[in-house]
Amino acid sequence: MWEYAPAPESRDIANLKPNYRMFVDGKFVEGTGEPLKTINPATEEVLAEVSTASQSDVDTAVKAARKAYDRVWSKMPGSERAKYIYRIARQIQERGRELAVLESLDNGKPIKESRDVDVPTAAAHFFYHAGWADKLGYAGYGPAPLPLGVAGQVIPWNFPLLMAAWKIAPALACGNTVVLKPAETTPLTALVLADIIQQCDLPPGVVNIIPGAGDVGASLVEHPDVNKVAFTGSTDVGKIIQRQLAGTNKKLTLELGGKAANIVFDDAPLDQAVEGIVNGIFFNQGHVCCAGSRLLVQESVADEVLEKLQARINTLRVGDPLDKNTDVGAINSREQLTKIKELTESGEAEGAQRWTSSCPLPDKGFFFAPTVFSNVSQAMRIAREEIFGPVLSVLTFRTPEEAVAKANNTPYGLSAGVWTEKGSRILWMAQRMRAGVVWSNTFNRFDPTAPFGGYQESGFGREGGRTGLEAYLDV
Amino acid sequence: MSDRVTVAKTYKLYIGGAFPRSESGRSYPVTDSKGTFLANAAQGSRKDARDAVAAARKAFDKWSGATAYNRGQVLYRVAEVLEGRREQFISEVAASEGVQLKKAQSIVDTAIDRWVWYAGWTDKIAAVLGSANPVAGPYFSFSTPEPTGVVAVLAPQQSSLLGLVSVIAPVIASGNTAVVITSQDRPLPAITLSEVLATSDVPGGVVNIITGRTAEIAPWLASHADVNALDLTGAPESLREDLERSAAGTVKRVLRNKVSEDFAVTPDMSRLRAYLETKTVWHPMGV
Known part of the structure; x- marks a missing residue:
């Protein structure tokens, strides 16, 4: 490299x-x-x-x-x-x-x-x-x-x-x-x-x-x-x-607010999905109401996705927002940084497994390294509360019905993501997501002609x- | 005139497709506009309201997932059965509202026609309110209207049938399910309507009808976490602000209707729009 x-x-x-x-x-x-x-x-x-x-x-x-x-x-x-x-x-x-x-x-x-x-x-x-x-x-x-x-x-x-x-x-x-x-x-x-x-x-x-x-x-x-x-x-x-x-x-x-599910099926083009997952949660430091903060990945590919994801996240550059190479900038305020830290600590305390990018962080300013929690259960705070930061919670599912139930198991309903090569499944899933925006095989797209809301x-x-x-x- | 003793009807609640009495065991006397006793109606309770919400939630997936054509036929079937009960409704409306027979006939006819009007909307809403979005990029983006969920409806206090029909039909036409608190003092046409619904292919739980004191039951619906929207049409004036405040606890959609809504006039789409969400779906285009 x-x-x-x-x-x-x-x-x-x-x-x-x-x-x-x-x-x-x-x-x-x-x-x-x-x-x-x-x-x-x-x-x-x-x-x-x-x-x-x-x-x-x-x-x-x-x-x-x-x-x-x-x-x-x-x-x-x-x-x-x-x-x-x-x-x-x-x-x-x-x-x-x-x-x-x-x-x-x-x-x-x-x-x-x-x-x-x-x-x-x-x-x-x-x-x-x-x-x-x-x-x-x-x-x-x-x-x-x-x-x-x-x-x-x-x-x-x-x-x-x-x-x-x-x-x-x-x-x-x-x-x-x-x-x-x-x-x-x-x-x-x-x-x-x-x-x-x-x-x-x-x-x-x-x-x-x-x-x-x-x-x-x-x-x-x-x-x-x-x-x-x-x-x-x-x-x-x-x-x-x-x-x-x-x-x-x-x-x-x-x-x-939101707590969007980003759902990855085992037939999804995994490299593209990994890009979408990264964009979904680390775009704008995760300060996005529609961020894909809950990754729901089908059990059969969970290990593979997590591995690819960590490898990709390790290449993200965190630092000077004015550097054109920077992928993840600064957390907007000390207050927000404190909130992100508090919620990630709760994730560890509640038994989720924490992984943090090895990227170096600047000495000053408000920065938080991209973080992924695996072994997350639905009851944990990091699966329920909006973190509004570069923190991803990973859950797994077996069947499409289970994915729908888990995705909709939230009082929020702003956005959702679905990754699969099967067209009929995309439409089936899109119909069942109780969310205002459903991105399929993409994430975080915005356009003035496309209605947005929860x-x-x-x-x-x-x-x-x-x-x-x-x-x-x-x- | 026959000397025969008529069979008096027991007016009960309509929850999940069944006709239970209030779990509270309470009832209250209903009189005509001159104060003459008509019947005892069940006085619904908080528990009845919660049972009704549970029934409405249970019915939501299937009703919202039914094809628009199917919902249209079911609603049209309701109009057919309403027509068959026309005489019964005329006498109940005349008694409840204290209007002349001719006026009652016109009210019932308009109510039946209103139901037909909404029945015809089910498979047009998506075409009129949805869109293909010409986004600036290689994506297909489309937006479709979808039902909000469980809607709590406080039916108009005065207009016991036409008003009732005008507030229920737009809720269920688009695939929502409803929990309705009837007019407090004029509940009998609503109970007869529930008999119509029960016998016209409307799945149990899609419409749930509770008679009783609006001021007693409404607050439980306004704060209920499994209710998605609240229609304040029949809310007592003194209670409206409190109900709105409770509804904010779970960010409910609140329809603050115009107090003077004239139900005799053919409506626009606003009551349909009030209980619809817009869902936008994106997919990349490419080879």
Whole structure:
């Protein structure tokens, strides 16, 4: 095996500024909340200071969104809205490299992922939804479906720019205005998106972006003048929001946690399956709600798969997110790292067999070596709880019926994977998976035309496709 | 007029295809709109509700796995049997709702037609709501609507048959199974409907019907972990917020209907959509 030479992307491309401010009513303004310092999780260095919203700032932002909705955006023909949204898509493409580097700095994800997945998919979401703005009458919700009003949106730290795109693009296309709160640990790309929105000359107040912690999100979703709430994040917080909204007329969509089964049958092309398993759990450090965190492998090939898997995982490079060779970047925060450690310790304590990649880890920053647990039983915490990190739990099955029963034995239901060469079995399995997305002989594919979202406690509502428009229409 | 003494019917619950009394042994008097005694109805309990959820869950795999054509025929069969019981429903609706015979006839006719309308939807939902997704890559991606699971339905309090039919049919048309709490004070048409369901090829457990106090039973359904969705149509106003809050405990889909829903109007697809999940399946393309 030859040695890699590092191929670092230049940090200067991120055009990092010492201070970032919130974006309200078309202007960057100082928030009156306690400013936060966002750090590079790969080095623990402070990247920038970011102003945050206080309760009164939330109110100001919602008022700006309301005014923009009443006076401008709801009255504008869809064909005109479309052109603004197309502009955003194009500017994201134009500033793609800057956004990718900034995302990797703030989030810790490998540059090859931010460059090849996050940023292009974000642009694609705006491009796709722009085209809907003047075609909503064809979407199957009646001849002239109406928007809801002001959308309050709260997004997580795992795909900061992409989640902003998933939320903002359909909201604007359907004629709503937006107040969006990015995650506390990853506010930067959303604020560059605000810069793009300003340069695209969107009417002031149509999009407002207010950084802050969970309390800002709580004030936003509780605000009486918000008509629609969209949340992506943990199931625990999703339940709190659903409770908060009880008795109101706010429309709610939730995209929450998952504990996806990735099912490998003995006739699967095992080398491809191993690539899919690796992608399924180590993509984005496993900080993926739809990660394939439970590997269900047919007993007859379990040893072989595990062996191939460990060999493959040992070649994964963990380290500097800006290095183009890096496969697994930094864990997003110390808090998340602690949670991953705690859950993996529970796996050992409960009797599962732990294997950890021999890859070297950097001296500083938040890193966690890819880890695989075998001899996992369904009752263990590592088989039930979302770890949201690079940790795979391996279980076995004998029959397709057993695989289905084990896969569905969870309150979640976001995604599932099936690996087999037999077409009829793929369709049989896909039909029985209680999950919103089923990847067969592939994993972790996303596209703005393909609806995404969960069953059961993984949330409700869909993002993407014709189906996703329902979340932002009064239907 | 005959001097013959009529055989009075015992109105019971409908759970898992059987007609049990409430396990609680309770019943409550049901009167017509003028207060005249009509019958004793079973007063369902928490345990009855839980039995009904278990029956609905048990029936779900087979009902949701049946072909859409088959579900369509079963639902159409229900309409056929409803038609045969038309006179009985007219007199029960007239007594329950205190309406004139002519009005009751029109209500029953609309209810039967409503059932036919939903029967015709079973094998069209996937074509209308599903899609082939033109993704930017070498993959075939398609999305299909699938039933949410077990749906707890709080039936309308006023509209004892047409409202009831309008809330049950969209639940089961797409393959969900239902636990229904009937109108509290007007439960008799619902029990007769359950006799129709029992004799028209609807598998036991697909629809379970409980009479009793809505406010007593609804909270158990709202918090039940094996209920996937909750229709609040007939929920007492004072209870709605609490029920929604309980439903959040397991992220249930909650249908907060418009209070003034006019069941006489032909509906749109919204009640069908309320209990459907979208599943997106991907597969690579290649040789």
